Amino acid sequence: MLEGLLQGLATVFSIKMILMVVGGCLIGTFIGMLPGLGPMSIIAIMIPIAISLGDPSAALILLAGVYYGAIFGGSTSSILINAPGVASTVASSFDGFPLARSGKAGKALTVAAISSFVGGTFGALLLMVFAPMLASVALLFHSAEYFGMMVVGLSAIAAFAGTGQVAKALMMTVTGLMLATVGEAALFNAPRFTAGIMDLQSGLGFITLAMAMFALPEALYLVLDPTRSNTGGSGDDAIKNLRISRQEAKQITPVVTRQSIQGFFIGVLPGAGATIASFLGYAVERNIASKEEQEQFGKGSVKGLAAPESANNAACTGSFVPLLTLGIPGSGTTAILLGALIALNVTPGPRLMIDQPEIFWGVIISMYLGNLILLILNLPLIPYIAKILTVPRNYLIPFILFFTLMGVYIGQNNATELIILVILGIIATILRFADYPLAPLLIGFILGPMLEDNFARSVQLYGGIEFIWQRPMTLGLLVLAFVLVFLPTYRARRARIRAQGIADGD
Amino acid sequence: MTLNRWIALSFLIICLIYGYTAYFVMDAALPPFMKRSPIWPSSFPKVLSALGIILATIVLFTPRSKDKEPSAGDINYRKLGEYNLGQALGLLGLMVLYAFSLRPIGFLISTFVFLVLSSYLLGERKWHFMIPIAVLTAVVVWYLVQQVLGIYLRPLPWFLTSGG
Numbered sequence: 001m002l003e004g005l006l007q008g009l010a011t012v013f014s015i016k017m018i019l020m021v022v023g024g025c026l027i028g029t030f031i032g033m034l035p036g037l038g039p040m041s042i043i044a045i046m047i048p049i050a051i052s053l054g055d056p057s058a059a060l061i062l063l064a065g066v067y068y069g070a071i072f073g074g075s076t077s078s079i080l081i082n083a084p085g086v087a088s089t090v091a092s093s094f095d096g097f098p099l100a101r102s103g104k105a106g107k108a109l110t111v112a113a114i115s116s117f118v119g120g121t122f123g124a125l126l127l128m129v130f131a132p133m134l135a136s137v138a139l140l141f142h143s144a145e146y147f148g149m150m151v152v153g154l155s156a157i158a159a160f161a162g163t164g165q166v167a168k169a170l171m172m173t174v175t176g177l178m179l180a181t182v183g184e185a186a187l188f189n190a191p192r193f194t195a196g197i198m199d200l201q202s203g204l205g206f207i208t209l210a211m212a213m214f215a216l217p218e219a220l221y222l223v224l225d226p227t228r229s230n231t232g233g234s235g236d237d238a239i240k241n242l243r244i245s246r247q248e249a250k251q252i253t254p255v256v257t258r259q260s261i262q263g264f265f266i267g268v269l270p271g272a273g274a275t276i277a278s279f280l281g282y283a284v285e286r287n288i289a290s291k292e293e294q295e296q297f298g299k300g301s302v303k304g305l306a307a308p309e310s311a312n313n314a315a316c317t318g319s320f321v322p323l324l325t326l327g328i329p330g331s332g333t334t335a336i337l338l339g340a341l342i343a344l345n346v347t348p349g350p351r352l353m354i355d356q357p358e359i360f361w362g363v364i365i366s367m368y369l370g371n372l373i374l375l376i377l378n379l380p381l382i383p384y385i386a387k388i389l390t391v392p393r394n395y396l397i398p399f400i401l402f403f404t405l406m407g408v409y410i411g412q413n414n415a416t417e418l419i420i421l422v423i424l425g426i427i428a429t430i431l432r433f434a435d436y437p438l439a440p441l442l443i444g445f446i447l448g449p450m451l452e453d454n455f456a457r458s459v460q461l462y463g464g465i466e467f468i469w470q471r472p473m474t475l476g477l478l479v480l481a482f483v484l485v486f487l488p489t490y491r492a493r494r495a496r497i498r499a500q501g502i503a504d505g506d
Numbered sequence: 507m508t509l510n511r512w513i514a515l516s517f518l519i520i521c522l523i524y525g526y527t528a529y530f531v532m533d534a535a536l537p538p539f540m541k542r543s544p545i546w547p548s549s550f551p552k553v554l555s556a557l558g559i560i561l562a563t564i565v566l567f568t569p570r571s572k573d574k575e576p577s578a579g580d581i582n583y584r585k586l587g588e589y590n591l592g593q594a595l596g597l598l599g600l601m602v603l604y605a606f607s608l609r610p611i612g613f614l615i616s617t618f619v620f621l622v623l624s625s626y627l628l629g630e631r632k633w634h635f636m637i638p639i640a641v642l643t644a645v646v647v648w649y650l651v652q653q654v655l656g657i658y659l660r661p662l663p664w665f666l667t668s669g670g
Contacts, residue, residue: 052657167568168510171517171561174554178524181551188540188547193527223597223628224589225581394630395639398621401597405604405620406647410657418605422598433583434509452550459545 001132004353008361011057012369021366024062025373028069033077034396038087039070040332040439041218044210045400047340048407056344057359061366063337068316068367071274072116072374075309079108088274088312091282095297095304102300110244111302112309113378115256119310120371122260123267123317127324128364130268131353135325138350143457144467148477150451153328155481156270157440159488166488169440172431176444177451179204185449187456199416206339208412208421209445211404213438214332216425219400221432222393244302252306255285263311267318270330274312274319281311317367324348324360329446332439339446509583511566518562525555596627612666613659617644 011017024046031042046066050059074089079096092112099108141149158169182193183203194200259281266277285307286297297304322330327349329335341348346359353360408421428438458467458474469475528551536546581589600623607616621640630636651657 167561167564171514171558171565174558174561175517178520178551178554178558181554185547190547192532192547192551193524220594220597221581223594224586224591226590392630394625394628397597397628398624399643401601401624402617402621402643405601406651409608410651410659413657415605415608418608419602422601422605426598430509430583431513433581434513436510436513455550456545459549460543463544 001128004132004357004361005128005365007357008363008365011358011362012061012365017058017061017362017366018369020058020062021065021370022373024065025069025072025370025377028066028071029073029076029374029377031066032070032073034391038214038218039067039074040210040336041215041400042066042070043333043336044207044215045403045407047207047210047336047343048410050340051343052410054344056341056346056356057362059340059344060337060359060363063340064320064363064366065370067333067337068120068313068370069374071312071316072113072378075112075116075312076109076378079112079305080105088278088315089308090275091278091308092305092312094282094308095299095301098298098300099302099305104300107244107248107302108305110379111248111252111305113375114244115252115259115306115309116313116378117371117375118256119260119263119313120317120374121368122257122310123264123314124364124367124371126261126264126314127317127321127367131321131325131360131364134321135350135353138326141350142471143454143461144471144474145477147451147454147458148474148481149326149328150447150454152477152481152484153270153322153330154440154444154447154451155484157330157443159484160276165435165437166485168435169437170485172436172438172441173444176441176446177448179209179441180445180448181452185452187453199414199420204420204445205408205412205417206343206446208408208417209424210336210339210442211408212421212424213428213442215400215404215407216421217429217432217438219397219404220425220429222397222400226393248302252302255303255306256310259285259307259311260314263314264318266311267315268321268330270322270328273331273333274315277315277318278308278312281307313371320363324352324363325350327352327450329443332442335439335443335446342446514562514565518559518566521555521558521562524551525559528552528555593627597624600624600627609660610664612662612664613648614644614661615663617647 012021027046028039028042031045032039043063043066046063050062053059053062071088075092075096078089078093079100082093082097096108096112099105099111154173155170158166158173178193180203182200184191184201191201262284263274263277263281266280267273282304285303286294289297289303293301293303319330319334322328323334323338327338327347329338338348346352346356404421405418408417409415431438459465461467462470467474468478528548532548532551533546536548540546600620604616604620607619618640621643622636625636625640648659648661652659652661
């Protein structure tokens with residue numbers, strides 16, 4: 001591990017990589033602050049740029065920086081103007097905004113920055129320990145187990161989509177898998193489902209789909225409903241006094257430690273991302289707090305702010321575990337990262353650590369650096385950065401649309417792709433109206449070819465689908481997938497009181 | 507019928523077409539030598555279409571849950587007319603226009619026109635801000651994409667450039 005660490009350090013500590021980290025964090029923070037733009041859209045917009053860098057470690061480091069930068073930026077707008085830029089920072093506004101309202105905005109930002117820093121750093125530490133362990137187990141996997149793993153991943157994502165939503169989420173997953181079969185499959189070398197359209201021969205572009213599923217509907221939502229981009233205030237009213245007292249530091253220390261660890265493990269689970277981690281972190285801390293502290297929750301408790309902030313950052317890091325070790329994304333955001341890596345000819349999986357250790361360790365080291373940069377960035381610069389919250393929507397929306405178009409165009413250099421983007425974007429917006437989750441569709445689309453390849457390989461090896469019951473581990477995984485899908489449906493019948501729509505946005 | 511079910515119904519129809527293609531059209535076109543392989547190009551799509559049909563049917567016939575209330579940030583599509591639907595459609599139209607104009611008219615002019623028209627559509631009337639910003643964006647992005655990233659973007663209209 002030491003060798004890997006040194007290699008990671010060597011990768012990251014060059015001017016170019018440090019620029020990537022700083023740039024990624026800055027861009028992420030800026031855009032994450034804008035209400036309505038989630039990390040998935042930001043990363044989707046950034047992908048063409050990352051891919052054209054040509055260097056996989058640089059691309060991944062940049063995108064990872066954008067990812068946690070966006071979560072960080074989201075918390076700033078949650079605290080200052082009660083308008084969470086991203087879903088995973090909604091919980092931060094519960095106590096962050098009351099704090100800011102009572103004139104302690106500076107204190108709230110400091111608590112958020114420190115909690116995020118600790119969460120992210122803890123997460124990176126745990127990632128360093130657990131990823132190699134998981135990777136060494138994953139090396140024993142055959143294509144049959146991979147097939148099983150992917151089915152588990154896809155089912156888990158659907159299962160976490162929310163009560164009563166499982167069938168809809170699964171439907172979206174299948175749609176994604178079906179879209180992935182369009183074009184020429186590597187295995188059979190014959191075009192499928194192209195309806196004779198030449199432009200579909202090479203399949204749908206992943207950037208096109210990512211933009212159409214996230215960036216475009218979000219922009220359209222901003223257009224349709226002007227109150228969404230209504231930033232409330234200028235956000236610069238007196239952010240002074242960034243200090244926190246020793247007593248408050250003592251108060252949040254156990255909270256931050258607990259939530260960093262809990263958040264990390266929630267992030268590792270496929271389907272449960274930073275959003276669930278932050279809500280759960282908030283709920284857990286409120287439940288275990290003393291009576292008088294419980295009273296404070298929701299009215300400006302530093303504990304209530306520290307909990308979701310450390311949990312969501314740790315979960316972001318945690319979600320890199322399945323991505324880097326199994327090559328299976330657990331969330332929409334990591335699915336987009338996976339797509340970017342595939343476009344750069346890197347196949348994440350257990351071999352990544354062995355074959356391309358500079359990517360693996362580079363990303364981990366960049367996370368430490370990124371968290372440090374965010375801490376430095378967030379504290380002194382926040383009053384100035386918060387000014388971006390005042391960008392008028394008349395400029396914001398055209399620019400989002402333009403960058404969406406540009407991203408698709410420079411990825412494919414094909415104007416037909418832009419028409420496909422618009423059509424898919426309209427479909428995605430309609431799906432969003434009816435509350436269909438879109439992340440499973442994209443994850444299905446990205447995992448589709450791999451799922452089919454592993455399935456086909458296992459069928460070829462065993463001459464049929466016997467592998468399902470002849471390999472106990474595959475059978476176990478498929479049973480697990482089955483349980484994951486049916487458990488929420490079963491439990492939903494008994495208790496129908498879960499909040500809806502929590503799972504989108506990370 | 508709610509939008510939810512219309513979507514499920516359309517998905518069901520898509521699955522049926524997809525399944526028909528997988529089960530009949532694709533297998534009929536399969537070369538004889540490939541028929542000996544345990545897995546055909548249509549095998550995976552067959553599984554998918556079956557799954558899709560089952561799921562679409564479940565969504566189609568699930569009774570609507572009553573306790574569901576639209577969350578604050580959501581758009582109520584039943585009152586779509588109360589939102590800025592015209593603006594949204596206009597912007598989509600501009601995107602399509604941009605797609606068609608990009609090649610013949612060139613990147614610089616298309617981008618400029620797109621940015622100006624879309625912010626005009628959103629209600630911006632401060633020309634002295636809009637025009638410089640649009641010009642600057644078009645030129646800077648073109649420079650970055652072409653010169654820094656090395657991806658060719660035809661900058662000017664067809665009659666001003668040779669070839670490309």
